[in-house]
Amino acid sequence: MKVYRHVNIVTCDQDFHIYLDGVLAVKDSQIVYVGQEKPEVLEQAEQIIDYQGAWIMPGLVNCHTHSAMTGLRGIRDDSNLHEWLNDYIWPAEAEFTPDMTTKAVKEAETTAETIARTRTIIEEILGYENPNFKVMVAPHSPYSCSRDLLEASLDMAKELDIPIHIHVAETKEESGIILKRYGKRPLAFLEELGYLNHPSVFAHGVELNEREIERLATSHVAIAHNPISNLKLASGIAPIIQLQKAGVLVGIATDSVASNNNLAMFEEGRTAALLQKMKSGDASQFPIETALKALTIEGAKVLGMEKQIGSLEVGKQADFLVIQPQGKIHLQPQENMLSHLVYAVKSSDVDDVYIAGEQVVKQGKVLTVEI
CATH class of the missing domain: 3.20.20.140 (Metal-dependent hydrolases)
Known part of the structure; x- marks a missing residue:
């Protein structure tokens, strides 16, 4: 199990839960825990990734393109x-x-x-x-x-x-x-x-x-x-x-x-x-x-895929993106995270992307294709 800690999580679930300085745990391709940090979650981790205050939200769903x-x-x-x-x-x-x-x-x-x-x-x-x-x-x-x-x-x-x-x-x-x-x-x-x-x-x-x-x-x-x-x-x-x-x-x-x-x-x-x-x-x-x-x-x-993707919830596929706001002047002050995610964030601000638990973008570089 991989655990991503010290993250500010926007779940986009039905109740729009937000977890500040929270934890996201992934086993194989699925989310097994999302919420505030718990000792028992960290104890089960095979790998801990410390994102040091980064923002995590579900992968964005593009409903129509060519x-x-x-x-x-x-x-x-x-x-x-x-x-x-x-x-x-x-x-x-x-x-x-x-x-x-x-x-x-x-x-x-x-x-x-x-x-x-x-x-x-x-x-x-x-x-x-x-x-x-x-x-x-x-x-x-x-x-x-x-x-x-x-x-x-x-x-x-x-x-x-x-x-x-x-x-x-x-x-x-x-x-x-x-x-x-x-x-x-x-x-x-x-x-x-x-x-x-x-x-x-x-x-x-x-x-x-x-x-x-x-x-x-x-x-x-x-x-x-x-x-x-x-x-x-x-x-x-x-x-x-x-x-x-x-x-x-x-x-x-x-x-x-x-x-x-x-x-x-x-x-x-x-x-x-x-x-x-x-x-x-x-x-x-x-x-x-x-x-x-x-x-x-x-x-x-x-797209009829809401049971699989679209929000960060236990049992769903681990599709999420990571934005590190530190050092990005247009994402300050960091406490206004939600506002920034709509009105300030750029595509180039996305540092890491995971699909089904597999990292496909690392520090802004696409890992699956040569560009």
Whole structure:
């Protein structure tokens, strides 16, 4: 058992417990103790790591991103979503595998063929039986996918008993496209197809209106909020406060590096808080605790992984990050830790990261890949 002592712990659990000068104990990949220091915990330790006043919190949960776009950072700035997608992103992605793209165009792959190929990939991943893998069926959006493809995607998700992940209500232009094509707004169209009755993650939700929010509150849908991407593409500000008050799950996400242009989750949490204060005209909205939970446990709930990650609790996987505030002027005074975690911390402040008890970042250096 490893014991991390002299740490200030933000658990992000249901009651938002904070342990100052506390202890976190990990055995194998799981948390076996979190709380104030006890002699019996230290006595059982095979290794004691003294973090000398560092801050520990759960690993941040990014609910929506695009790994394949990692090589497209900076490809196009100063464009709205649909120009950005049609004129830059999709042509660039086609160049990733030009032979396959040409073949697909020539053979005019059917919906059935697309679904069959996708199912083969998903079943292979599910076969790994890795608890860190959560697979979802992800048709891009109501405006870029045919009705047949959307229906077939939902059918496959039901058959495999896995969730759906899709972009929804991201822009006014999207709403106009769907209204013209199907005679109804995106949410109503997806409800007609049955999406609201299946566990789903809807990315963005910028254009949701009051009636749609009320409907989502009785559905199986959670929202992945991408504040910086929505700002950069001038898509708008999602009605996050209204969604949360209605009881809809909301997690924080970065979207891709091509529309952001980084994957800095602390920056996303800070931006989300500031935007909701400004949008509502009420500085008390989206307080610190809400922001930190949206970055962690709420994001885990959005992905259906809250029993495994998202908070520091006994029995959960030991996913956590460590920030040493000493010597960092922007993190002083240290007693205002919670405020700093939302409004001052930078990604570069993260010293160590652990996933399932294994250290993957040490003193800011990633251990698992060469950079």
